[in-house]
Amino acid sequence: MRLSTVILPVHRWSEGQKTWRRAEELGFHTAYTYDHLSWRSFQDEPWFGSLPTLTAAACATERLRLGTLVTSPNFRHPVTLAKELITLDDVSGGRVTLGIGAGGTGFDATALGQEAWSPKERADRFGEFVPLLDELLTNDATTREGTYYSAVEARNIPGCVQTPRVPFYVAAAGPRGMRLAAEHGQGWVTYGDPKGPADVPVAEAPGVVAAQIGKLTAACEAVGRDAGTLEKVLLQGSTAEKPLQSVDAFVDWAGTYREVGITELVIHWPIPDSIFENDLTVFERIATEGLAQLG
Template identity: 70%
Template structure:
């Protein structure tokens, strides 16, 4: 199992540089950031762009993998996004993972002036967005005319450092999204069942994730793909569990999810007086000892 973190883009770079370097020093596998224009309770505070933040982080680190968790079609176009990702992959020396999802109805869903899309409309766009982005990151020249997106003789030379392209971590729980994960993903991302966040139990959440993994396996079976080929990522903070309350709480949470087949646990970097407040010393102990403890018989 791998342990990764999410560093929200709330820091001026004079401070943020040290946060990303500290994530590398602590031994995290990957440090992700949210790709939003604003987000929930952070809406009226500092919030910086994901791609410039990751570019700066790439220059400030050497080993740490970097990525979005997640990018969505809400305000991205595959053509311009592909160019940014190819550049970011080059700057980082091939350390980029693209977390990608259908998006939601949050504060930035209407930032470009459109009405918030329905779940079906988001799924329709996502079903076109992911395959086109796959082609743009893989082929030197792409032309495409779709219902929502177009690309006319788009050149993406020299392409990604990682071949055939940067890995996709597809966030999905519905049938259409799971099919996209099975066909295009190198990893799959879940936050659990959002309906259980406030009123469910950890046991119910665990069963929900078990069911999601089973559905992902079925989607892989439909196209003849081995489900074991997809890394399975759990982004914490959105289930009834509280894995950062104590060291034992984390190892229990990670152990139970590892038994389901989760390969990567992602915890939020602590931000005081926020939804992601946590004891910094406990957080660092989890980062350095949590998986070691889990692996000890």
């Protein structure tokens, strides 16, 4: 099992770079950031762009993997995103993971002036977005006409440092998203029940993820793939569980999800006076001691 973190892009780089360097020092496998234009309670507070932040983090670190958790079609297009990803992959020396999902109805969904898409349209768009992005990142030139996304002789030379391309970690809960994860993903991402923490008692939360993994396994079998070839990533913070209260609480939580089949846990870097407020000393102990105590 691996342990990673999410560092939200809420600080000017003169201060924020210290966190990314510290994440590498603490031994996290990957440091992700949210790919949003703004987000929920931070909407009226500082918030910087994810890909420039990750590029700066690539220059400030040497070993730490870097990624989005997650990018979505809400304000991205596969052609321009592909160009930015091959650049980031090059700058980082092949340390990039693309977490990608269908998006939601928050601030990003309407910031460009469009009406928020229905769940069906989001799924339809995601179903075009992921295969086209896959093609763009694996070919020198791509032409494809779609209902929502097209490419005309889009060039991506010299391509990714990683082969055959930057890995995709697909966030999915429904059948269409699960199929995309099975067909195109090197990993699958969940944050638990999409209904939210108020609707799922703590005792039932692991069962929700176990059921999701069962659906992922079925989706993989349907396309002739071994589900064991996908990383299974759990993003902490969207359930009523409190694994960052103490090292013991984390060990219990991590052990439970290891039994369920999760292979990578992602915990939020503490941010004072926010929903991600936690004791930084405890957090750093979790980073350095937590997984070792699983045995």
